[in-house]
Amino acid sequence: MNWIVHQLWLIPALPFLAAGVLALTPRRQRAFAARLAISALAVSLALSCAAFVATLGHAGTGTFRERVNFTWFQFGDQALRLGWVLDPLAAVMLVMVSFVGLLIFIYSVGYMAHDANFTRFFCFLALFAGAMLGLVIANSLLLLFVCWELVGLASYLLIGFWFHKPEAAAAAKKAFITTRIGDVALFLGMLWLYSAGGTLLFYDAGEGCLENAALARIAGPSLVGWGTLVGISLLIFGGAIGKSGQLPLHVWLPDAMEGPTPVSALIHAATMVAAGVFLVARVFPLMKPDWPSLAGGIPLAGTPPPDATLAITWVGAITAVFAALIAVAQTDIKRILAYSTVSQLGYMFLGLGVGGVAVGMFHLLTHACFKALLFLGAGSVIHGCHDEQDIRRMGGLRRPMPVTFATYAVGMMALSGVPLLFSGFWSKDEILHAAHGWAGSRIPFYLGLFGALLTAFYMTRQMVYVFFGQRRAASTPPAAASGIRHPASGEPHESPLVMTVPLAILAVSAIVLGFLGTPAWPWLQTYLGADHGGSGGVELAKLLTKETLWLMAISTAVVTAGIGLAWRWYGQRPITDAGTPDPLQMSFPAAFRWLRQKFFVDEFYAATVIRAHAAWARFSDLLDAWLWGGLVLAVHFLTQGLSWASRFFDEYVVNLGFDAACRRLRRDGAFAAGLSDGKLQNYLRGIGTAFACLLVLLLWGGCR
């Protein structure tokens, strides 16, 4: 086993350690903080590269997969084991995360230079990176979940980094809670998997839950078992939905723009949202079990029953279009990118659903590069425009910010899928190709095409708004404009080198990365273990098959159409005033309103889920106060009533009766005492009378 496998834990541990140290570092140690975080991640990157190289050596001889498992703790006489795994999937993610992360770290030094909480920022960044790296190497769903939650925590801390802004605080909360909805699903899926499969380790010498033995144990020779498998998969996918901002849990992602821009870049490119896609890729054997190998003893073998990829595909495809539509009408530079991310994540899930791990991961990797590029570029723009985020008040930035413009253009073209040269084209084409060949339905394919059109459209719109035309900063913004807090002041300027160099590096990789997975040389696919039937070498012939060419032509046409439409609407008549309504708005006011308001999803949630929760909370409180409290009160009053009744009985019945008897006795006694008045002769009279009466009685009564 390679030495790097044993030392793999160092990759996440170093950033974690840096985060721990920085948490205890005084605020004024700014340089130290930046240096520590960056060097920790740099070492991680180096180790990741080493790991990556280690996996390369075995590329030809089947899938490289090494793991180290260890006991975390014991409960009763059972052991709970965790572990890490090094396989191509992990290796490539490691390199991507640490690479993009490192660039973002470096960029942050410039971007956050003036922030008071600089040290804290790097602490959180390091935590974020560490958690993500840990998630990548996890060989246990539990460890993955742990890191998954830490990623959530870090995103919470970073989105709410400017916590004094109420929007940021609210956005952080929203992000955490929305993703936690998914997390609960993932948690339940994990529990189910644990109880059904008996282990949470992914790979454990044939006994891991992603290996056939365990899968067969879960699925069993029945449809019920198959249902269990699909149920677990769907729950785990639920976690991915939350984390990767898919419908219907996408609402947090645009709001997460409240964090500093490097954070947005980190979240959208390398870490948080990628985690969901990575999770699905990691547990893909669970999502799409190998039917024949499991169905060995199943009588109803034949066409495999539907599995979780069906849901993944549809969710992905719908999200891709849905988010792209919203992105068309946004005016905040970061929000456009945010919705673009949601849309692209939809593509990734679509790719995972229809084409498997390699397809989805390819797009994840390329997207990570160009989305990081775009976000950092947007950050550079914002930085250069003095914290201006509204694209309507930018314009003409081409000249003052040439480097940013150039790199941004590369990113935009990669995202739009401009043919041949840019990575986005290849990875998106790969997805469309797979969708075209999908057995289930042709609709995801068309949705994907439509999404590509929209992507090209909104990215062009954004480019035109930001970089072309003329500056519109001076004019007053429309009243409806959102997200504007810092009016621009002064002239825009190019960002310092510490920010532009990462941009340049990312731009290069945004172009180069695409060539790792072209149909002609599907290296990445082979590396990730997808079966393409190719030899692994360069085969130009593959590129020239009829189907591939046809698809490439269609997607080229679509992209051209998107760019052309946008150029016709926005580019030809430069918008001169920030207050001018959007041309699209003038053409389709009703539809535009829906898009601008993001299909009213937030409002819908506010009216349903949030209100329901508030009502439920109030109901619980009232239940406490009235029903339970009332019951207690009722018991209280009942007891009190009983006491009153008993007191009443005592005082007015028993006591009163007794008193009456006593008083009567006393009165009669007084009367009797009055009779004996102390006068001797009265007594004597009594005796005499009595004697006489007695005698008379005797005489009459006849005592014979």
Next chain:
Amino acid sequence: MDAAFLIAAGLTLAAAVAAMSLRNLIHCALCLVVTFFGVAALFLLLGAEFVSFAQVMVYVGAIAILIVFATLLTRSAGVTGEPLAFQPWLVGLGIAGLVVGAIVTSVAGSGLLPTESSRIVAAAPSTRELGEQLMSTYVLPLEVVGLLLTAALIGAAVLGLREPKPSTPPPKP
């Protein structure tokens, strides 16, 4: 009905009435003496000489004299203008009358009394016999009576002793 009886009875009753009704206590005491003599005469008529003399000695000689002394000691002898009787005295008389009436009626109407024909006059026991009986048959009652008399004597003596001067003046009634 012989004259002796009538005279004795009449004297006795008349003296008794006088004793109970006269205003002056000394007179009352004297009339009481006459009454006792009358009773003693009646005892003689009934053949109980010893009792008759005992009656004279005790009642006339001791009791009547005691009453006179008490009257003098309590200075009730003088005739005062205050009412004699306990109010309402008519009730007292009525009650007394009722009692007499009841007794007389019962005596008169009783069929249990021995008739004259069944009268057996036993020979009155001589004083000697009486003394023997007292010393034999009735010795225990005699002793008790002796005791009683002693107790009465001591009691009267104690009561009659002049008490030490009370520290506080006697409360006015």
Next chain:
Amino acid sequence: MSPLERYLIVAALLFGIGLAGALTRRNAILVLAGIELMLTAANLNFIAFWRYGGHPADSGTGIVFVLFSIAVAAAETAVGLALIVTIYRHRHSTKLDEFDELKG
């Protein structure tokens, strides 16, 4: 009227007179005297029954009884008069209706 009845009636009258005196007179001494009369009346009854009672066997019972009775009467008078004198010493009165210390 038999001799017995005569005596009995005299005794009853004597008793009644004594009683009337005891009931009506205010002076304690006279009340005591009335009581003496009533006792005497009882003695008379004893002797009358002794004489005419028709029980020859017990020759001395009636007489002895009366003797005892006289003794008791004497004792009673002695104590009673002593009491009266004592009371008088305290209250300077022998009027019975002025004494009601023992009332309830």
Next chain:
Amino acid sequence: MNSLPWLTLLTLVPSLGGLIVVSLGERRAAFAPRLGLLFASLTLLLAILLGTQFDRTSGNLQFVERHAWIPTLAVNYHLGVDGLGLLMVELTTLLVPMAMLASARVNRRAPLYFGLMLFLEAGLVGTFTALNFFHWFLFWELSLIPAFFLIKLWGGPESSAAATQFFIYTMVGSVAMLLAFLALFLAVGKFDFLELADLSRSGQLAASLNLEWGGHTVASSRVATLIFLGVLLGLAVKVPLMPFHTWLPATYAEAPTAVTMLLTGAMSKMGVYGFLRILLPIFPAQIRALETPLLTLTVLTILFSAAAAFAQRDLKRMLAYSSINHLGYCLLGVFAVARVAEPSPRLATEQAAALSGVLLQMFNHGLTAATLFCFVGWLERRSGGLRGLNDFGGVRQVAPVFCGLMGIALFSSLGLPGLNGFVGEFLIFKGSFSPATCSTVLSAGGLLLTAIFLLTLMQRVFHGPLNPRWTALPDLTWRERLVVAPAMALMFLIGLYPHALLSFTNATVSQFAKSLRAF
């Protein structure tokens, strides 16, 4: 085994300390905090020594002391701890010094205050070590009395009513429990928990519970159920289980902070401890028979309390509801454990997981909730008595250390992996999932609701623009940081290396699970 009577010493030291501190009087009141702390620390030291002497490989009761006391009533002085008892003893002895330090400024009748705290500690330790119902119940009630006076005399404006409510509520439960145990005693003539459990296991207990009533023979199972319900009531009030929980928010809110720390940290554990020590071993069949209603109540407890916490505007009440919620998880684990009847190796794993989880959760909740209340107390002290959710805002700007540390505690309460809360909850859910799937799934909703209200708390108090009222709010002092430092360290330790705690309980858990399955 050591011949020293460790457990007796553990109860004796705080009792004696309490007596001494109380007798200080007003003139030497200044010594009371220090002396009280001294005795509490002494107890903690004893407890730690106890932990080092504890044989982790044995699931049996250790440090057993057994002397005949009142033989005619089958009352023995019987003490002993296993992993469960040890954990609780350690928790209690840890929390008491912490609470004392957190309540440094007692102006009125300090000797009485600290003395009562020590008495409370003695009662708690006694409860966690007693194995005979007689003195167990004695300690159970003894812990109530100091708590009552602590709440009443040093609490908030409504404290008198709250204390009375607390007292009466728990008293009603205790009376029911006492009656139940008397019934048991009349039937079998035993008070000892272990002997009763043995009887129950061999079926003799059920056989001897025959009751003649007016010529009718009442089925013994019905009698057993009745007895079970009596004990359940006593324990359910303490935990508390819905709907016997209404005393808790008022009490926690009105009690002085340090007392709330002990109430939630240690006293609420008495209930769960009772479930584990008494109900599970003696009445497994009855729990099984009433499984569905009990689980329903538990789920309702979890969901309602989490939701009700969201509706609160008083931080202490909010945390009080969160406490109910967290202990609901413990009960979920307990009832799930009881549900496993047949001996299958897979379910044995689940049982071990749930039991371990419950134990861990008890300790964790004690630690976390006490720390949280401690923080709220400090906040209250700084703000001059304000502790409303909307009274603050932006506190993190002026008191970053405070917010950072309290944030850690909040996330621990929320069940964030890496901190202590997660491991316990995970194990409970893992252990409950198979035996009680439906309840577990519903309860998982509680995890979400908890996150919502805790984050809302952070948002309203820590974040947002700084409320101009609190620009001069001081951050944590060094002394305060030192007070919570051990708790913080433990949170991380348990979160990252749960074995540190679980190694004490593993043998106990295995044995416990085995004995349960032996039915």
